[in-house]
Amino acid sequence: MALIVQKYGGTSMGSPDRIRNVARRVARWKAQGHQLVVVVSAMSGETNRLIALAKDLSPQPDPRELDVMISTGEQVTIALLAMALKDIGLKAKSYTGAQVKVLTDSTFNKARILDIDEANMRRDLDDDTVVIVAGFQGVDEHGNITTLGRGGSDTSGVALAAALKADECQIYTDVDGVYTTDPRIVPEARKLERITFEEMLELASLGSKVLQIRSVEFAGKYQVKLRVLSSFEEEGKETNGTLITFEEDTTMEQPIISGIAFNRDEAKLTVLGVPDRPGIAYQILGPIADSNIDVDMIIQNVGHDGTTDFSFTVNRGEFARAKKILEEQIKPHVGARAIEGDNKICKVSAVGVGMRSHPGVASQMFRALAEEGINIQMISTSEIKISVVVDEKYLELAVRVLHKTFELDQAAA
Amino acid sequence: MALIVQKYGGTSMGSPDRIRNVARRVARWKAQGHQLVVVVSAMSGETNRLIALAKDLSPQPDPRELDVMISTGEQVTIALLAMALKDIGLKAKSYTGAQVKVLTDSTFNKARILDIDEANMRRDLDDDTVVIVAGFQGVDEHGNITTLGRGGSDTSGVALAAALKADECQIYTDVDGVYTTDPRIVPEARKLERITFEEMLELASLGSKVLQIRSVEFAGKYQVKLRVLSSFEEEGKETNGTLITFEEDTTMEQPIISGIAFNRDEAKLTVLGVPDRPGIAYQILGPIADSNIDVDMIIQNVGHDGTTDFSFTVNRGEFARAKKILEEQIKPHVGARAIEGDNKICKVSAVGVGMRSHPGVASQMFRALAEEGINIQMISTSEIKISVVVDEKYLELAVRVLHKTFELDQAAA
Numbered sequence: 001m002a003l004i005v006q007k008y009g010g011t012s013m014g015s016p017d018r019i020r021n022v023a024r025r026v027a028r029w030k031a032q033g034h035q036l037v038v039v040v041s042a043m044s045g046e047t048n049r050l051i052a053l054a055k056d057l058s059p060q061p062d063p064r065e066l067d068v069m070i071s072t073g074e075q076v077t078i079a080l081l082a083m084a085l086k087d088i089g090l091k092a093k094s095y096t097g098a099q100v101k102v103l104t105d106s107t108f109n110k111a112r113i114l115d116i117d118e119a120n121m122r123r124d125l126d127d128d129t130v131v132i133v134a135g136f137q138g139v140d141e142h143g144n145i146t147t148l149g150r151g152g153s154d155t156s157g158v159a160l161a162a163a164l165k166a167d168e169c170q171i172y173t174d175v176d177g178v179y180t181t182d183p184r185i186v187p188e189a190r191k192l193e194r195i196t197f198e199e200m201l202e203l204a205s206l207g208s209k210v211l212q213i214r215s216v217e218f219a220g221k222y223q224v225k226l227r228v229l230s231s232f233e234e235e236g237k238e239t240n241g242t243l244i245t246f247e248e249d250t251t252m253e254q255p256i257i258s259g260i261a262f263n264r265d266e267a268k269l270t271v272l273g274v275p276d277r278p279g280i281a282y283q284i285l286g287p288i289a290d291s292n293i294d295v296d297m298i299i300q301n302v303g304h305d306g307t308t309d310f311s312f313t314v315n316r317g318e319f320a321r322a323k324k325i326l327e328e329q330i331k332p333h334v335g336a337r338a339i340e341g342d343n344k345i346c347k348v349s350a351v352g353v354g355m356r357s358h359p360g361v362a363s364q365m366f367r368a369l370a371e372e373g374i375n376i377q378m379i380s381t382s383e384i385k386i387s388v389v390v391d392e393k394y395l396e397l398a399v400r401v402l403h404k405t406f407e408l409d410q411a412a413a
Numbered sequence: 414m415a416l417i418v419q420k421y422g423g424t425s426m427g428s429p430d431r432i433r434n435v436a437r438r439v440a441r442w443k444a445q446g447h448q449l450v451v452v453v454s455a456m457s458g459e460t461n462r463l464i465a466l467a468k469d470l471s472p473q474p475d476p477r478e479l480d481v482m483i484s485t486g487e488q489v490t491i492a493l494l495a496m497a498l499k500d501i502g503l504k505a506k507s508y509t510g511a512q513v514k515v516l517t518d519s520t521f522n523k524a525r526i527l528d529i530d531e532a533n534m535r536r537d538l539d540d541d542t543v544v545i546v547a548g549f550q551g552v553d554e555h556g557n558i559t560t561l562g563r564g565g566s567d568t569s570g571v572a573l574a575a576a577l578k579a580d581e582c583q584i585y586t587d588v589d590g591v592y593t594t595d596p597r598i599v600p601e602a603r604k605l606e607r608i609t610f611e612e613m614l615e616l617a618s619l620g621s622k623v624l625q626i627r628s629v630e631f632a633g634k635y636q637v638k639l640r641v642l643s644s645f646e647e648e649g650k651e652t653n654g655t656l657i658t659f660e661e662d663t664t665m666e667q668p669i670i671s672g673i674a675f676n677r678d679e680a681k682l683t684v685l686g687v688p689d690r691p692g693i694a695y696q697i698l699g700p701i702a703d704s705n706i707d708v709d710m711i712i713q714n715v716g717h718d719g720t721t722d723f724s725f726t727v728n729r730g731e732f733a734r735a736k737k738i739l740e741e742q743i744k745p746h747v748g749a750r751a752i753e754g755d756n757k758i759c760k761v762s763a764v765g766v767g768m769r770s771h772p773g774v775a776s777q778m779f780r781a782l783a784e785e786g787i788n789i790q791m792i793s794t795s796e797i798k799i800s801v802v803v804d805e806k807y808l809e810l811a812v813r814v815l816h817k818t819f820e821l822d823q824a825a826a
Contacts, residue, residue, distance in 0.1 A: 016466070016469045050489070053429070053493070054493065054496065056429045057429040057432060057433070057493050057497055057500075058496040058497065058499075058500050061496050062499050064495075064506075065491075065492040065493075065495040065496045066492065066496075068488060068492040068495075068507050069489050069492035069493065072485035072488050072489055075481060075482070075484075075485050075488070076463070076466070076482050076485055078478075079467070079478040079481040080466070080467065080470050080482065082475060082477075082478040082481075083467065083475050083478045083479075084470055086471075086478075087470075093477075094477075094478055096558075143512055
């Protein structure tokens with residue numbers, strides 16, 4: 001008997017029929033003798049509907065009150081799933097974040113979980129009851145309702161698994177696992193049986209939308225065994241999805257690269273001819289950060305003649321705002337020669353723990369791109385990842401070429 | 414400075430524009446220096462939408478889980494109203510029933526309020542904050558979410574007013590007060606400046622939909638000063654609505670009758686030729702009550718030849734079910750001769766504390782109806798009310814005749 005936390009997203013909870021499907025899947029796991037905690041998202045579209053209603057009333061909705069409102073989406077689905085489980089003869093009980101209690105800080109709209117009280121859930125589990133918990137939400141020390149921000153239900157699932165010391169946290173989604181790359185771009189993409197936590201973290205941060213990055217970080221911190229599975233596989237045809245592990249598998253030959261990630265949602269900004277002196281990076285990026293614009297890659301090359309060029313990438317939706325800040329505040333302030341921008345770029349990355357022991361990966365990657373005539377605009381690396389920025393029009397080509405170069409279409413040895 | 418509890422129904426909260434209207438009204442009361450607690454219903458239609466969603470999933474939704482779900486309707490409107498108030502510069506804070514805490518018993522779907530903790534609200538009120546509370550909901554001793562049943566938001570408002578010892582509980586609705594009868598039937602109907610608690614109780618129970626009867630009972634028990642007002646009157650054109658008082662006004666000539674109420678939603682059942690012996694009423698009505706069918710009027714006349722006829726009225730929606738029980742269970746069991754039923758009847762009532770000191774009211778009423786050729790099928794009286802059951806086709810005529818007979822179209826002296 002194991003204690004399993006399952007998390008179902010908004011698509012899996014999107015209609016009464018789908019909720020009944022989830023109930024049947026939960027019942028099959030229960031029938032195997034496991035204890036089950038099920039974390040659910042709101043029905044797909046519901047959170048956006050509530051936010052639109054709030055914005056219709058108030059252009060800048062009060063953050064505390066917005067959380068009171070949007071937390072109702074999951075409050076509806078926990079009740080519906082509990083009803084569906086009872087209808088097929090299981091004991092089930094729903095919990096809001098406050099009822100659990102999932103204690104968070106008071107940062108409304110993007111609260112962080114501080115502690116989870118397992119007492120009530122444990123009592124129900126010992127009583128053979130399926131515990132259903134509203135994802136995405138918690139309660140602060142004053143009893144205010146909080147939410148964890150977009151994708152917060154994954155974090156709820158992992159945090160509950162950590163608090164309960166669950167044997168596994170299963171994230172059910174509309175894909176059946178983590179792939180070597182997006183099968184819509186490379187039909188030969190393979191599903192990975194397992195991937196290391198570090199690789200998953202890089203993939204999540206690189207725009208692979210399977211898991212929200214905060215939940216992966218959380219799983220890493222508390223060593224929660226995570227598994228990504230499809231909630232749309234039929235009974236009897238379920239696969240094992242992808243397991244996210246903490247140890248590199250030493251029993252077999254590791255592939256050097258596990259996957260090719262990409263992100264189309266990028267834009268590049270360059271400040272040309274800035275004085276090459278200490279503190280210049282802060283002077284440029286400080287006002288950008290103050291405007292709540294997230295910066296991704298940052299490149300500063302060696303200067304000459306006392307000046308240098310400074311480049312960084314931002315989310316494409318922030319491009320115009322960031323460019324305006326550079327031109328109006330930063331250019332005159334730091335005495336830059338000019339501001340350049342390009343919002344028709346993309347980022348392509350190769351990820352794999354194997355590159356630690358294989359130093360030639362970067363040059364292999366650059367050669368493959370060069371042979372296809374793809375110009376590399378920016379490069380950024382970490383211990384297990386190499387990212388390049390290229391013209392957006394080369395995205396599919398670059399992903400296909402790299403997928404083939406690193407033999408990701410071949411099953412692991 | 415007074416402490417005022419205001420309650421706004423689903424129509425008043427039906428859209429962002431209407432919620433902004435409510436916010437402006439609250440702000441005007443606040444500007445007069447009052448402390449304000451505002452109780453709100455869900456947006457009109459929302460509770461029904463949620464119930465339909467639950468029934469789409471489960472034919473008999475689990476009562477606990479149904480409450481978890483339908484309580485979200487008010488959780489959305491408290492947040493929206495708090496946002497609207499903050500947008501116009503007021504301090505405001507929303508509370509769910511659990512956050513208040515409105516302690517109820519554990520009878521899901523129709524819980525009764527046991528206690529209200531005023532500490533949190535009082536702190537906010539003293540801090541010049543408008544307190545917004547979700548109507549219709551509470552929490553039981555185990556932390557389960559409960560709801561109070563249809564119209565429960567009125568009860569929430571009155572209970573909060575009682576707990577806080579508010580100076581007045583104002584029920585805002587889509588009518589501007591309590592009328593001598595329905596103006597759609599009698600255009601000369603007048604709005605009453607005041608009405609006694611007892612009269613209001615009779616009117617509420619007789620199908621006048623202005624206030625929910627439980628809330629009137631609650632107000633009576635805790636001597637809460639209730640006022641019915643319109644939420645649709647424009648600024649500068651507001652009236653004082655109708656005040657529900659606890660003392661009969663002795664400073665002026667009382668009208669004998671305060672209003673004519675009616676209920677079209679009735680059906681009559683008669684058990685003919687039952688043995689005239691002790692216990693027969695219980696034998697007939699026991700199985701009806703066991704089936705959760707509410708019985709309204711009950712008539713048993715003196716018998717002859719050892720048998721009697723037994724009649725009662727039920728809600729028209731329960732007519733078929735009640736008739737089936739009578740025919741299948743009761744008729745053979747008590748040895749009745751036959752079962753008769755009529756679902757084309759209505760009830761018309763004259764209500765007024767003045768009839769205590771004016772014994773001729775009943776005969777005056779019966780004569781007026783007889784002069785119009787309206788046959789009376791059943792009669793039931795209380796100390797301050799006379800009700801008759803007549804053929805449904807006479808409803809409008811009976812109401813108009815009685816309204817005129819008791820001079821309700823004339824302003825009180």
